[in-house]
Amino acid sequence: MEQKMYINGEWVSTAEYAELKSPYTKEVIAKIPQATREHVSAAVEAAQRAQQAMTNLTALERANILYAIAKAFASKRLEAATIISRESSKPLKYALSEIDRTIETYRFAGDEAKRLIGEMIPMDAAKTGENRFAYTLEQPLGIIAAITPFNFPQNLVAHKVGPAIAAGNTIVLKPASQTPLSALFLAEIIDCTDLPKGAFNVVLGSGGIVGDALVESDKVKMITFTGSPAVGIQIKEKSGLKRLALELGSNSGLIVDRNINIEHVVRKCVTGAFSNQGQVCISLQRIYVMEEVFAAFVEEMIAQTQSLKIGSPLDETTDISAMIHDKEQQRAIQWITEAIAEGANLLYGGEVEDGVLLPTILANVDRKSKVSCQEVFAPIVSINKISSIEEGIEAINDSDYGLQAGIFTKDIQTAFTASKNLSVGGVIINDIPTYRVDQMPYGGVKQSGTGKEGLKYALQEMTETKLVIWNQEGGL
Structure with missing residues (x-):
């Protein structure tokens, strides 16, 4: 039951351990080592020593490592998904989907490792650029510290580890305290x-010790973090x-x-709002329905929500x-209570049964209610x-x-208007923003x-662009 950390290719014990409990059954499922700042320093130093070996890998070698990770997940799909379900209470159907996406993510990372190229610079477009030949190289930054959340403990990790390896960087991973077993499972695969x-x-370990030590280390070149705005700030x-x-x-x-x-x-x-208990970064939280179809929409939303099965993950x-x-x-129950006090109508749910908060539908919610203006994550x-x-x-x-938003419409002009005027990073036409x-x-x-995440775009974040200029004039 006692787990070990993974530092410099070795499994490391610690003096202190914390109990990891199932969110659903409340049983202790593992004892998790708690790192000190010295452990973090050891991991960072190991990553620093390994950087030259990473830099020396060819694009094909990096790609093949990533393909091997994907292949291992494919062969251990159910085992990996079951770990997610046990430690986070993500229903198994969604955990299996996460592993399928994780496999794709590492494969995409492997593909991008072979596409990591610079560009030619047209030096002679400038008056003083004649006889100059120039190009750029994309080189690894160095040590990447990845701090990841509980809600997608394999795929969101893959979105940081995959491009870091593809670019030739080294990594120190600090997973969420509730989902360390998935990170250790990944370490077993990578080993x-x-x-x-x-x-x-x-x-x-805790963000206050492990996270701060990584953020403050002068050897770490990049922090990639998924979590709350307060911690991000x-x-x-x-x-x-x-x-x-x-x-x-x-x-x-x-x-x-x-x-x-x-x-x-x-x-x-219903899928967008309630999958993984609404604990998704782009979970559907607010729906704005044209008044002509509002009543029919609400009636159907309640009916389909009632058919959801509540139970063991x-x-x-x-x-x-x-x-x-x-x-x-x-907290979620308190926010529901506050929203009702502020004028919202409770249409379904709003209570706990057998330790599970029922999927909850509110109508006529004030914009300033927390369930609307803050991230509900429920x-x-x-x-x-x-x-x-x-x-x-x-x-x-x-x-x-302003992460993602969506619109369902049959009118092309309406779709174009929404795509231009919604102040978000991604607009999804005729689908939910959870896509x-x-x-x-x-x-x-x-x-x-x-x-940006997404393998090609994350690689751009994780590399340094170096300019090389050749002077082709004679006379040397």
């Missing part, structure tokens, strides 16, 4: 590849001149136009299970009536966040963060 020892390290303040990629909060909104297939759209919305038929922590569940969705598409766009934009595939550029504006 069996040809990745140089020390190039990938896993340190476990702290990282930015402490990180100095390190490169940052911060994927932060969201309260994703959706506009539903008239003359759409209500049953089809609602089916998408290890049951493949389960749709909704326990949230990650009891304190998060209590199985709660708000549905409000609008009289025009412009009203819906304005409501979505009235937010501190994501792993090669697309993914990242937000405002307090949703900085930088």
